[in-house]
Amino acid sequence: VAVVVTRANVQLRSTKPPSLAPVGPDVVAERIARFVASSNFRAQGHKLAWIKTRILSMNDTWATAYEYVQSRRPILLSAPKKILAYPGLLTENSPYDFAGLAFKGGYLGELVQWSDLLAALVSLGHEVVVETSQAKLLSHTSRIKSRYFDLVYSDYIGLTVIRAKLLLPFLKCRMRLLDSFGTEPRVVFSTRTRQLKSGVHLYSKFDLESFKQYLTLYPHSPDNSFLGHVGRLENHFGSMTRSNQAVVYGKEARFFTGMEPLLKTISKFFTIHTTVADDQSLRKYLPDLNYINHGLLPADNLSSLLASSKLYIGMGFPYEGPGPVEALAAGCNILLGHFKKPRNSQNTPFFSSKPTRRYLHSQHPYLTDFVGEPLVYTEQLENRRAIKSVLEKIMRKEDKDFQPHTQHEFTAAGFAERLASYVYHQNFCTEDSNIALDKPATSTITADNHKASEAVAMDVSHTKCVWLQPCDDVWWQVDLCTIEPVDTVVIDFAPDWHVLLKMWGSILPPFRVLLLDAAKMVVASTEYRRRHAIRFEWQVENGPVLAQYVKLVKLNPKESTHFILCNVGVYRSAPFRSSWPEVEHMKKVVSKPGQSCVDACMSTNMVCEPTYFPELNKLPVLKELFNCTSRVARRLDDGLSEVEIFDLAAYPGYDAVKQQCATNLERLLLDCSGSSSNVIRLCPCRSYQTQQVALPPFKLH
Numbered sequence: 001v002a003v004v005v006t007r008a009n010v011q012l013r014s015t016k017p018p019s020l021a022p023v024g025p026d027v028v029a030e031r032i033a034r035f036v037a038s039s040n041f042r043a044q045g046h047k048l049a050w051i052k053t054r055i056l057s058m059n060d061t062w063a064t065a066y067e068y069v070q071s072r073r074p075i076l077l078s079a080p081k082k083i084l085a086y087p088g089l090l091t092e093n094s095p096y097d098f099a100g101l102a103f104k105g106g107y108l109g110e111l112v113q114w115s116d117l118l119a120a121l122v123s124l125g126h127e128v129v130v131e132t133s134q135a136k137l138l139s140h141t142s143r144i145k146s147r148y149f150d151l152v153y154s155d156y157i158g159l160t161v162i163r164a165k166l167l168l169p170f171l172k173c174r175m176r177l178l179d180s181f182g183t184e185p186r187v188v189f190s191t192r193t194r195q196l197k198s199g200v201h202l203y204s205k206f207d208l209e210s211f212k213q214y215l216t217l218y219p220h221s222p223d224n225s226f227l228g229h230v231g232r233l234e235n236h237f238g239s240m241t242r243s244n245q246a247v248v249y250g251k252e253a254r255f256f257t258g259m260e261p262l263l264k265t266i267s268k269f270f271t272i273h274t275t276v277a278d279d280q281s282l283r284k285y286l287p288d289l290n291y292i293n294h295g296l297l298p299a300d301n302l303s304s305l306l307a308s309s310k311l312y313i314g315m316g317f318p319y320e321g322p323g324p325v326e327a328l329a330a331g332c333n334i335l336l337g338h339f340k341k342p343r344n345s346q347n348t349p350f351f352s353s354k355p356t357r358r359y360l361h362s363q364h365p366y367l368t369d370f371v372g373e374p375l376v377y378t379e380q381l382e383n384r385r386a387i388k389s390v391l392e393k394i395m396r397k398e399d400k401d402f403q404p405h406t407q408h409e410f411t412a413a414g415f416a417e418r419l420a421s422y423v424y425h426q427n428f429c430t431e432d433s434n435i436a437l438d439k440p441a442t443s444t445i446t447a448d449n450h451k452a453s454e455a456v457a458m459d460v461s462h463t464k465c466v467w468l469q470p471c472d473d474v475w476w477q478v479d480l481c482t483i484e485p486v487d488t489v490v491i492d493f494a495p496d497w498h499v500l501l502k503m504w505g506s507i508l509p510p511f512r513v514l515l516l517d518a519a520k521m522v523v524a525s526t527e528y529r530r531r532h533a534i535r536f537e538w539q540v541e542n543g544p545v546l547a548q549y550v551k552l553v554k555l556n557p558k559e560s561t562h563f564i565l566c567n568v569g570v571y572r573s574a575p576f577r578s579s580w581p582e583v584e585h586m587k588k589v590v591s592k593p594g595q596s597c598v599d600a601c602m603s604t605n606m607v608c609e610p611t612y613f614p615e616l617n618k619l620p621v622l623k624e625l626f627n628c629t630s631r632v633a634r635r636l637d638d639g640l641s642e643v644e645i646f647d648l649a650a651y652p653g654y655d656a657v658k659q660q661c662a663t664n665l666e667r668l669l670l671d672c673s674g675s676s677s678n679v680i681r682l683c684p685c686r687s688y689q690t691q692q693v694a695l696p697p698f699k700l701h
Contacts, residue, residue, distance in 0.1 A: 022070055025063035028123045032059055035122045040129055047090045047132040050102035054115040057299060058232065061412040062123040068413035069124070069420050072698075076124075076420035081150035083121055085130040086137055087114050087178075088158025093134065104277055104296060109321045110155070113178060113217055113229045117153065120416045126423070134161055145170050151423065153178065172208055173429035176422075179214040181320070182221030183355040185671040186649035187345075190642040207534060209428040209576060211668065212611065218320055218366045219409070219693045220358060222598060222608045222672045225422060226694045229322050231329035231410040232303065242399050246270035246311035247332070249323050251296065253281035259315045260286050262381050267291070269391040270311055275302065306330035310402055311394055314363045316381060319343075319350065324364050324376075325410050331402040333394050334376045335387075336363045358673065370691075375405055408691035418694050425580035430490075431458070436478045436550065436570035443476040445469045447562065452476055455565040465494070465566035474554035474563055480570065485544035486515055486524075490569040491536040491552070507531045509554050509561045513538060516549035523547055527555070530637060537667055539574055541633075576667060578611040581696040585686040586612045590625060593656055596675040597683035604685060607693055608672035612684030617652045617663050617670060622682060626654040628661035635665040649674030653681040 035041060036052050069076060089098045089110055102111055121128050129149075131137050137158075143149060144167050152171050154162065155178045162168050168175075177183075208214075215227035246266055250256065253276055256263075263272055263286065272291040276282045279293045297305065303326075306312065312327035316337035324334050342359035345351040362368040368378045374393070379386040408414040431437070436456045443452035447467035455466045456478055468474050493508055510529040513536075517523050524545045528536050550570055554563050569575065586609065591600035597608040615621075619631045634648055649671040651664040657678045664670055675681070689695050 022074075023066065023125070025060070025067065028063040028066045029059050031122050031125070032056075032062060032119060035118075035128065040131075043136075044090075044130065044132045047099040048130070050099065050108075050111055051115040051118065054112070054299065055119045058119065058230070058412065061230070061232075062119050062416070065120070065412035065416035066123050069417050073417065073420065076417070076424045079424060080125045080127065081423060082148060083126050083128045084140060084144075084149045084152045085114075085118060085121075085128060086152065086154040086158040086162070087130070087132060088155045088161065089114075090132040091134060091158065091161070093161055094157050099132075107318075109180060109217065109229075109318070110178070112322045113180070113227065116230045116412075116415060117178070117227065117419070120412075120419050121423075124416060124420050124423070134165075137161065138165060141165075141167065147174075150174065151176055155179065168207075173427075175208055175213055177208070177214050178227065179224065180217040181351070181354045181356055182216045182224050182358065183211060183214045184221065184357060184673050185211050185223055185669050186646050186674050187355045187357055189636070189649075189666075189669060190645045209430075210578075212426065212578075213428060217322075219607075220320075220365065221356065222601075223610050225426070226409075227419065227422075228409060228415055229325070230412045230415050231322070231325040231406045232299070242308055242310050242331075242402050244270050244395070245273055245309045246313050247273045247275070247306060247309050247327070248291075248313045248315065249321075249327070250315060250318070251275055251277065253278055253285055255315060255317055256282060256285040260289055262315065262387070263289055263291070263313075265384055265387055266311075266313060266391060269395055273305065273309065275305075303330055306332050310397070311335060311391075316363050317350075318363075319360060320364055320366070324367055325406070328367070328371070328375060329404050329406045329410075331404045333374075333397075333402070334364075334367060335390060336368060336376065336378045337381045338362050338368075338378045340380055370407065371405070374401075409693065414692055418692065421695055426578070428576070430569065430571070430575035433571055433575055434569040435480060435484055435572060436568055439478050439480055441476065441478040441568075443468055444471055444474050455568045465564050468554070468563040468565070470558055470560055470562070472557055474557040475551060476563075476565055476568075477549055477551040478568060478570070480548050480550070483518060483546050483548050484570070485572050486547045486550070486570055487540055487544035487573050488569075488571040488575055489513055489515075489536075489538045489540075489550060490567075490571070490575065491565060492534065492567040492569075493536070493564050494534045494566060507561060508533055509556060509559050509563050511555055511563065512553045514549075514551040514553065515540070515545060515547035516551060517546065518548045520549060529555075530635075533636075537576075537665075539665075544572060574614055577614050581609060581611065581686060583612060583615055585609075585696040586615060587685050587687075588616065588625075589683045589685045591653075591675075591681040591683055593680050594675055594677045595681065596650075597672045597681050597685075600681065600683045601672075601685035606685035606687050609684050609686045610670055610672050612686070613652070613664075613670035614667075616682050616684055619661060619663055622652060622654065622661035622663070625682060626661050626680070627659065628654065629659040631661045633663045633665050636669070645669075646674065647676040647679070650676035650679040650681060653679045655679055 036055060098111060151174055153176045159177060211223045212225050214224040216224050219226035274291055274293045275297050276293055277296045306327050307330045309332055312332040312334050314336040328334055339361055342361045344357055344359045345354055362378045367376045377390045379390060439456055441452040441456050447469050450466045452466060454464045508531050512525060512527045514522050515524040524540050526538050589600050589604055601608040634651055649669050651662045654661050655678050687697055689697060
């Protein structure tokens, strides 16, 4: 029985889950023990050694997290999945030896997230297989092609291999990509434009079904899904005696470049402790500073050092790592660098290769924005007066003021509930709802004896494509066999960009789509003239409309370009429209001119939810809110510049100069982060659970 409760202008709907047999902590601990002792896990050798250490050190924590999810949302545990994990950063394809350097001062942020992901999936009852070599990945080829795995987790390095081995077409809707800093739709599409001009393959070569398939380390990119990590919390941290000592964030000597003046200032108040492997190299950067260097410390020893300290010092880099969250969990206060000029891919080399344009105003924006003083202090590090003021505030505190603090979303319980929600609710696959599937199809002459029906055959890879040869009249048609309400038509022209540009070298001919009734009279139509695309999506205006036939007609039939159809999908409703989070949580917010939906929603203490954009991306909806003197539906064209693509990502909205309302026909460019100076955006916002921004409000029975 569904109960609707109104609170803070948001409807909350909770449905009582079926009764499920609870699982005790001993069973959860046994699941994790079996996983790390399995032949599959042990076969990965040293590559998973650091991950194993972290997982086992938190075994009890994951049992508690399972109990939390079981008590609040047992329905999330009712559908265990078969999952393949392929952490590309641990494979031979990785340019950096993450595994080999994990115990020697190497980067740990990504390993922390992979450790917590694997532990949570196993503790929640899913069947997980992990592979860390290309050969082992390929040994699962038949399983991948048969859809044996419900989900596949990887990263950009692993996805590069998956695409190169032509496995991505089988996994596009099942992939989940660990992506620390986030991937913005507008950056991907602008990169793709450069690729068409120069042949450069960057992030545009990956064509997943939704940007929600990208899993970030912090909740900075609402166009993606925030996965996060766990801040380790030990019960004894709050009771330890703390000394006037500060621990510096950074395990490599090079991070200390130019930092000696700052650390000298801090050393007047606190004893400086460092954890750098190479003390000889560190001394070159800090020749005149008195400090205690512990070298690299095991996790438990580092936790004890933090628990006996009062301050954790960020020197401006690394960006957005897990270290400050774990220091906060140990009871330390945090000092972070504030950037006078915000940093992004346009002015900072570290971000230049990242597919995001977001600005960082501090070393760790999440802690600055969501925690803040009196636990987290963010100042310009060169402002010695401000730094001294912070140090004096901390010195005046008593030991009892240094208590462990972990935001709920960075506890194991918060992490597990968030992940369980994604696994249970998020579904980006559409093949089962295609009403054209296996229906009779006809066409003009095809190349290489291909049949017209192959474009509507059950082939999740879309690799069996129909090539229509140039002739006097080029067309393809599918008979739905009965009158159907047609809302959306989706056409795939290639499995992915790599195949289209590098293997086929093909461009797309302009064509017309016709919806015909039983008498073959046209009831709706549209034209598509882009020359470079791998997919066309058409949501019928004022649809659905009743039709029996879908016909594609090449506009210039004698043009030498082949008309390639890999898959034609016909749907009664928008196939990519997510039912979660439920639309009842949506609240419309009108932005200021030039403001992104990220900022517009945050200004009302909400978060932008891109899955709601289809509800707002309609001209009648815009007309209700704005004084439109004209209306237009915008779509990508081949000749658009990067600026024009970024402008397109600012719609649906209202151009205040042209007094024009515009929708956005590019589903994947319905972008929370987009903005344009003259555009007032219509934003889909929602509220969220306290300290759990990824999840909508929830009413506990």
